[in-house]
Amino acid sequence: xxxVNPGFVEEVRRSDRFNASACMNCGxxxxxxxxxxxxxxxxxxxxxxxGVKDRVLEHGEAIYSCLLCKxxxxxxxxxxxxxxxxxxxxYYMNKKVFKI
Amino acid sequence: MPLPIGDTxxxxxxxxxIRKSVLPVSxxxxxxxxxxxxxxxxxxxxxxxxxxxxxxxYIEALNKVQEKIEDxxxxxxxxxxxxINRLINISALMALPSKSMRESCVKIxxxxxxxxxxxxxxxxxxxxxxxxxxxxxYDLGVDDILEAHARRVxxxxxKYRVKKVITVDPHTTHMLRSxxxxxxxxxxxxxxxxxxxxxxxxxxxxxxxxxxxxxHDSCLYARxxxxxxxxxxxxxxxxxxxxxxxxxxxxxxCCGGPAESLFPRKAKEYAKKRVxxxxxxxxxxxxxxxxxxxxxxxxxxxxxxxxxxxxYLVQAYCGG
Ligand code: SF4
Ligand code: SF4
Numbered sequence: 001x002x003x004v005n006p007g008f009v010e011e012v013r014r015s016d017r018f019n020a021s022a023c024m025n026c027g028x029x030x031x032x033x034x035x036x037x038x039x040x041x042x043x044x045x046x047x048x049x050x051g052v053k054d055r056v057l058e059h060g061e062a063i064y065s066c067l068l069c070k071x072x073x074x075x076x077x078x079x080x081x082x083x084x085x086x087x088x089x090x091y092y093m094n095k096k097v098f099k100i
Numbered sequence: 101m102p103l104p105i106g107d108t109x110x111x112x113x114x115x116x117x118i119r120k121s122v123l124p125v126s127x128x129x130x131x132x133x134x135x136x137x138x139x140x141x142x143x144x145x146x147x148x149x150x151x152x153x154x155x156x157x158y159i160e161a162l163n164k165v166q167e168k169i170e171d172x173x174x175x176x177x178x179x180x181x182x183x184i185n186r187l188i189n190i191s192a193l194m195a196l197p198s199k200s201m202r203e204s205c206v207k208i209x210x211x212x213x214x215x216x217x218x219x220x221x222x223x224x225x226x227x228x229x230x231x232x233x234x235x236x237x238y239d240l241g242v243d244d245i246l247e248a249h250a251r252r253v254x255x256x257x258x259k260y261r262v263k264k265v266i267t268v269d270p271h272t273t274h275m276l277r278s279x280x281x282x283x284x285x286x287x288x289x290x291x292x293x294x295x296x297x298x299x300x301x302x303x304x305x306x307x308x309x310x311x312x313x314x315x316h317d318s319c320l321y322a323r324x325x326x327x328x329x330x331x332x333x334x335x336x337x338x339x340x341x342x343x344x345x346x347x348x349x350x351x352x353x354c355c356g357g358p359a360e361s362l363f364p365r366k367a368k369e370y371a372k373k374r375v376x377x378x379x380x381x382x383x384x385x386x387x388x389x390x391x392x393x394x395x396x397x398x399x400x401x402x403x404x405x406x407x408x409x410x411x412y413l414v415q416a417y418c419g420g
Contacts, residue, residue, distance in 0.1 A: 034353055034354055034356075034370060034373070035359070035366070035370065060105050061105070061363075064105050064109075064240075064362050064363075065359055065362075065363055065366060067319070067354045067356065067357075067358040067359055068239055068319075068358060069319040069323070069354035069358070070319060070323040070324065071319070071323075071351065071352075071353070071354065073323070074323055074350060074351065087238075087239075087241045087243075088241070089241075090240060090241025091241040091242075091243055093105075093106075093241075094106075094109060094113075094240070094241055094242050097106065098105070098106030098107075098109065098110060099106075100106065100109060100110050100113055100242055100245075
């Protein structure tokens with residue numbers, strides 16, 4: 001069972017630029033993503049916001065597969081800074097999981 | 101099993117921290133392209149390569165090895181590679197670049213320098229101090245190591261009192277124009293891609309090329325840096341019929357290249373999709389990024405003729 005940690009989003013957020021909470025879960029990003037990453041970005045962002053840390057950590061491959069191409073971002077109706085948010089997740093994984 | 105993410109990212113980040121580059125390109129081979137061009141060292145305006153084109157033959161060679169390792173039992177041993185790599189540069193031993201690819205990357209940089217010369221731009225070069233920009237480490241989110249490296253790059257610019265930087269590829273343009281200002285206090289460099297500089301100078305062609313080609317935009321130029329008109333103006337003025345594939349311009353499809361360092365198979369599958377879109381409009385395509393060029397070339401396997409945009413521009417504007 002996944003544990004919920006409400007402080008998780010604060011661990012991931014490095015600055016105001018992490019704006020996953022602006023996401024309204026419309027699904028446009030997943031529909032246009034060339035990598036076909038259904039999970040990215042909306043579900044992953046939701047996991048971060050809800051603090052379901054284990055779910056985030058088990059999806060390292062999706063987090064690092066993102067091309068940072070911003071095709072989702074130019075189509076996002078809520079101006080979510082998707083690429084920068086994904087980079088924040090990578091930063092978190094690098095530091096906390098991979099100890100880089 | 102796929103390549104272990106943490107260890108692969110770790111090797112690349114260690115290389116930047118210890119060796120100032122994600123992969124080992126010796127200073128001698130990084131500056132070889134400028135031999136005989138008589139470029140001044142430093143100056144107020146410099147051509148900054150960020151070593152991206154010079155790195156591509158090494159990245160391609162390493163990816164070939166990675167493709168073989170991915171999904172094999174050897175992948176598990178990459179973690180030992182990271183420990184050894186801190187002491188001995190193992191990526192240097194693994195990545196033996198092809199001569200033909202090294203030559204074509206040299207040619208691209210020479211073409212760009214010739215084009216700028218033809219446009220009357222007065223510029224210098226930093227030679228062995230023209231360091232890698234850190235673009236891949238930025239993408240991978242290793243921001244602490246990136247920040248320390250960005251300071252090293254800036255120190256060199258300060259040493260030579262550089263004010264204006266002309267870049268040759270979208271990744272380096274993005275790093276210097278949009279990323280570094282957020283990392284370095286008091287950053288005041290003016291940064292332009294050579295395509296912007298050439299378009300601004302209203303260069304006149306010496307020869308009309310009369311051919312058609314598809315254009316593959318770089319995501320970074322199109323969506324991060326707003327460089328979209330310049331390449332089209334330059335190509336059209338050169339007499340080229342520019343064909344737009346499905347998903348082009350601001351909505352361009354990525355070449356898949358950024359996934360290559362961790363997921364080479366996925367990167368190739370994705371590049372194949374892009375090649376199929378391009379094939380529908382032309383058997384030729386121009387790219388303006390070394391990563392797009394190499395990744396699409398690999399996926400195309402000769403089905404389309406891919407060239408860096410500078411190859412056509414030099415023919416038209418410098419007469420060959
Ligand atoms: S397109 Fe934007 S608002 Fe819609 S799900 Fe994706 S991130 Fe959220
Ligand atoms: S930035 Fe990442 S999530 Fe968005 S479309 Fe590109 S690959 Fe998909």
